Amino acid sequence: MATDLQTMPLDGQDVLGEIQKYDFVTETHGVFKARKGLNEQIVCEISEMKREPRWMRDFRLKSLKVFESKPMPRWGGNIGIDFQDIYYYLKPTEHQGKTWDDVPPEIKETFDKLGIPEAEKKFLAGVKAQFESEVVYGSLKEDLAQKGVIFTDTDTAVREHGDLVREYIGTIIPPEDNKFAALNSAVWSGGSFIYVPKGVKIEFPLQAYFRINAERMGQFERTMILVDEGAEVHYVEGCTAPMYSSESLHSAVVEIIVRRGARCRYTTIQNWANNIYNLVTKRAVAYGDALMEWIDGNLGSRLTMKYPAVYMMEPGARGEILSIAFASKGQHQDAGAKVVHCAPHTKSRIISKSISKNGGRSSYRGLCKVQDGAVGSKSNVVCDALILDPKSRSDTYPYIEVEEQDVQVEHEASVSRIGEEQLFYLQSRGLTEAEASSMIVSGFIEPLVKELPMEYAVEMNRLIELQMEGSVG
Amino acid sequence: MTETLKIKNLHVAVGGKPILTGVTMTIRRGEVHALMGPNGSGKSTLAGVIMGHPNYEVTEGTIELNGKDILEWDATERARAGIFMAFQRPMAIPGVKMADFLRHATTNVRKPDRKEGEQLIPMREFRKELRDKMTQLRMDEEFARRYVNDGFSGGEMKRAEILQMAMLRPKFAILDETDSGLDVDAVKLASQSIAEIGGADMGILIITHHDRLLEHNTPDFTHVMLGGRIVETGGVDLARELYTEGYDKVRQRHPEDAAVEKEMAAEKKFVSGVA
Numbered sequence: 001m002a003t004d005l006q007t008m009p010l011d012g013q014d015v016l017g018e019i020q021k022y023d024f025v026t027e028t029h030g031v032f033k034a035r036k037g038l039n040e041q042i043v044c045e046i047s048e049m050k051r052e053p054r055w056m057r058d059f060r061l062k063s064l065k066v067f068e069s070k071p072m073p074r075w076g077g078n079i080g081i082d083f084q085d086i087y088y089y090l091k092p093t094e095h096q097g098k099t100w101d102d103v104p105p106e107i108k109e110t111f112d113k114l115g116i117p118e119a120e121k122k123f124l125a126g127v128k129a130q131f132e133s134e135v136v137y138g139s140l141k142e143d144l145a146q147k148g149v150i151f152t153d154t155d156t157a158v159r160e161h162g163d164l165v166r167e168y169i170g171t172i173i174p175p176e177d178n179k180f181a182a183l184n185s186a187v188w189s190g191g192s193f194i195y196v197p198k199g200v201k202i203e204f205p206l207q208a209y210f211r212i213n214a215e216r217m218g219q220f221e222r223t224m225i226l227v228d229e230g231a232e233v234h235y236v237e238g239c240t241a242p243m244y245s246s247e248s249l250h251s252a253v254v255e256i257i258v259r260r261g262a263r264c265r266y267t268t269i270q271n272w273a274n275n276i277y278n279l280v281t282k283r284a285v286a287y288g289d290a291l292m293e294w295i296d297g298n299l300g301s302r303l304t305m306k307y308p309a310v311y312m313m314e315p316g317a318r319g320e321i322l323s324i325a326f327a328s329k330g331q332h333q334d335a336g337a338k339v340v341h342c343a344p345h346t347k348s349r350i351i352s353k354s355i356s357k358n359g360g361r362s363s364y365r366g367l368c369k370v371q372d373g374a375v376g377s378k379s380n381v382v383c384d385a386l387i388l389d390p391k392s393r394s395d396t397y398p399y400i401e402v403e404e405q406d407v408q409v410e411h412e413a414s415v416s417r418i419g420e421e422q423l424f425y426l427q428s429r430g431l432t433e434a435e436a437s438s439m440i441v442s443g444f445i446e447p448l449v450k451e452l453p454m455e456y457a458v459e460m461n462r463l464i465e466l467q468m469e470g471s472v473g
Numbered sequence: 474m475t476e477t478l479k480i481k482n483l484h485v486a487v488g489g490k491p492i493l494t495g496v497t498m499t500i501r502r503g504e505v506h507a508l509m510g511p512n513g514s515g516k517s518t519l520a521g522v523i524m525g526h527p528n529y530e531v532t533e534g535t536i537e538l539n540g541k542d543i544l545e546w547d548a549t550e551r552a553r554a555g556i557f558m559a560f561q562r563p564m565a566i567p568g569v570k571m572a573d574f575l576r577h578a579t580t581n582v583r584k585p586d587r588k589e590g591e592q593l594i595p596m597r598e599f600r601k602e603l604r605d606k607m608t609q610l611r612m613d614e615e616f617a618r619r620y621v622n623d624g625f626s627g628g629e630m631k632r633a634e635i636l637q638m639a640m641l642r643p644k645f646a647i648l649d650e651t652d653s654g655l656d657v658d659a660v661k662l663a664s665q666s667i668a669e670i671g672g673a674d675m676g677i678l679i680i681t682h683h684d685r686l687l688e689h690n691t692p693d694f695t696h697v698m699l700g701g702r703i704v705e706t707g708g709v710d711l712a713r714e715l716y717t718e719g720y721d722k723v724r725q726r727h728p729e730d731a732a733v734e735k736e737m738a739a740e741k742k743f744v745s746g747v748a
Binding site for chain 1 (some may be wrong): 553575641
């Protein structure tokens, strides 16, 4: 990546004059001078930096206009963001420029407790831009490539599979969808691009850190997954280690197309540092008899707003969303799910589990919509909230819009507290109060944790234990 | 020296209301004690306060384990010191498998100084022991994979309590109406199991209304509780008398305590009526 600047095309770029004013020079040691703020010029610079084709730059610029015209959401949580006080693009080398000493001690401590290897720690903390996994995953990638699977970071996909990206980007989540989708469309970087050809079934989960030489978990990731007819894929994003970033806004967009008879499962476990606004738009469309599953775990952050959606477009399509949210002190998890039944005999299920402790707030916000004509559709929504102390809070905002008579829509919600009697029972068996609470909490989320790949399930449980430490008394 | 659990002049209040008004009892390891008495006489309160239930306030008296005052200890510490209570109504912990729960509990009780996050007993060793104990108690292996007390029948819950006792191997065990809600065969099985596990090794306090649980666990002492006090202590014959003839004779022999019993019952009715 260090040679990007030298190979940049210098002529015919209408913003170049401006860029040069900001030390964007082609000297051997020239560096793109990152600066805060958002305007057309910065968007153009990002596009130039990435040597993108014109259509992508135009897409970004158009999206910026949409972003500027959109109001802030008036629901969810309080978003206290000054958009001009944010870096929208940092080169990977600049991420690297940070030293291990800059990483806050509590983050390091958590890494240690989770037992994360040294190299990975630095990657996760953003000290190192790339996780050297090439050796391990090289043969795996080769195998995938032979089957015609494309699995790369989205920046590379724009250069190498431009036609595919161009055809689908913004078709599931157009920039006009919401303010943060527009922002992502204007300034996105990184993310995964996956195409699974007809009938190809990938038996192991694809994970974000298979990608080599990709930019690390970015602020504005853009992920696209296309699962062709009869194909199957399970994608795992993120990790349970706290994702530290000096930047306070993260706004990703994930678009997924699951064609007829195909299956896609998308698993996310994210554990953000406490200063982060995590405002994400995730949506999938599922065609005839296809199955789309979102498994979404949200920990940490100051505010998370995330509602993975499945639009069921043709008969027999199914959507399942399992979500866990854990809100602790100073954290607000506004998470949930959306299912939209656009065709007859489509089926959806939402299971949401939230935990609030130490003054944290978690909200379930969900939409179940059945369009006129979607006869015989079924939807089942279950949300359970566990509140660990009187300071904490939980709310449920279910939106149900049913335009068809012949359907079955169920919604159940429960709120519970950890009972004194439960604690006493476990303590009478030699568990400490903290161990007892953490056991009750892991039991509460067990229905979701057992859906996770083994290593994630183990880490998830360890993480819950860490979150619970010192939480009682 | 024989290990002892000694309760002296114990007064206990719940929400400011006196429930126990001077209970004295000494249990030595290897002894079986039966505690009988009409409903509401304070038997379950005594069990709870020995185990360290946070809602029970000790206003007077002591509980000593081998000469050490344990009143300031919480339930965790008491469990680790070798005290066990089989609950009358065990709590469900959905999502937590019996085996995982038992592995934590067993490790903690056997290694009382274990810090959180430290090693549990090795899986293989634990599994073998659990399997052996379950075979001994004629329990299906599937049981270990079910969630703790979640959707258990009354009988299953009580057997799960006995299994826990078998794994934790306490010095002193209090069985709070472990026979309630069980049919005749189940009580018989429970009675046998307790005898097999306890043997001469435990000091056992059996709270019961019936004599069936005592069939294989002949009490060395039988205590009768009335109005928050132990009014009589005898041998196995007393247990038989109470089972066959009820508590009327006891009430006649102790009119003052019977009056207290009546008063407490009326007050309880009044309070619950208001609530």
